[in-house]
Amino acid sequence: xxxxxxKGNEIHTIGSLPSxxxxxxxxxxxxxxxxxxSLSDYSGKRTVLNVFPSIDTGTCAQSVRKFNxxxxxxxxxxxxxxxxxxPFAQAxxxxxxxxxxxxxxxxxxxxxxxxxxxxxxxxxxLQSLLSRVVVVINENxxxxxxxxxxxxxDEPDYKAALEALTNA
Numbered sequence: 036x037x038x039x040x041x042k043g044n045e046i047h048t049i050g051s052l053p054s055x056x057x058x059x060x061x062x063x064x065x066x067x068x069x070x071x072x073s074l075s076d077y078s079g080k081r082t083v084l085n086v087f088p089s090i091d092t093g094t095c096a097q098s099v100r101k102f103n104x105x106x107x108x109x110x111x112x113x114x115x116x117x118x119x120x121x122p123f124a125q126a127x128x129x130x131x132x133x134x135x136x137x138x139x140x141x142x143x144x145x146x147x148x149x150x151x152x153x154x155x156x157x158x159x160x161l162q163s164l165l166s167r168v169v170v171v172i173n174e175n176x177x178x179x180x181x182x183x184x185x186x187x188x189d190e191p192d193y194k195a196a197l198e199a200l201t202n203a
Contacts, residue, residue: 039166041159041187048166050153052181059172060151064117064140067126072115072140074176081200083114084170085137085191086154088161090120090128094188095167099128099137101193107136111174112200119143119164154183167191171199 125139149155180199
């Protein structure tokens, strides 16, 4: 279980993130067009999982904007922005913001992604939502970097994630 704070108040996830070097757990998420996406869809690509509680918060929205800007510069790389927001809200945000370089995916149907990666909140006001996490996966679908952001209102370490990509 990871201990995280929300504005200084301790909250917890259901477990610890998968280890670097491990095979990335498979998942099935929902795209903004309501079709399904799984990890195998991104086989052969470097993949960044940008995970957050809700696109309707400033920090979460900023992480999508930042990764959208940075991924445009990279070859053979996909950024998957994952939350439990409804796909309609995710699509609305991307349309309003002109976001085109990341893919929005939702764990709203069954929550299996949050449980497979052990990043779902187990208590506190955000219980059942996804914690702020970045996971970098190489072309062989092995985890090469993880970050569990310790204070949920803080942004992830973009530089470290991007460096992990270039070394993947």
